[in-house]
Amino acid sequence: MKIRTLTLKNFRSHQETVLKLDRFNFIRGPNGRGKSSVQMALEYLFTGRCELTDAAGRGAEALIRAREKELEISATLGDGDTICRRRRRWPRRAGNRGAPPFRSVDSKLLAPLQISR
Secondary structure, eight states: OOEEEEEEEEEETTTEEEEESSSSOOOHHHHSSHHHHHHHHHHHHHHHTTSSOTTTTTTTGGGGOOOOOOEEEEEEEEESOOOEEEEEOOOTTTTTOOOOOOOOHHHHHHHGGGGOO
16 A cells, blocks of 8 residues: 555644655654654554554544644545545533533434343
8 A cells, every 4th residue: 555645634733734655755854843743644544543642542632733623634545545534623512521412312222232130
């Protein structure tokens, strides 16, 4: 699998960055300019987690650029396929700590999932 382009939107310090990749690639620059974020973006794209999240990927909201609502990482592969991962920041409301809004569920739908003791 060869990655032709990598696009980062609102990922950490990257507002909108498009990297055209070749067989060998070097990323260099001053400290604090987002070089490590490219590695984190690739890891998050393929596994759903990186060094700033836990093993299950929780905490990914910290990857979203400050004052933005959503991040997107996408890669175009050598065969033309595109893979993409998006993460949205949930609005904080009193009592929900930024969790997705609660949706009520019909109790009949839950019946098969109940465990009897």
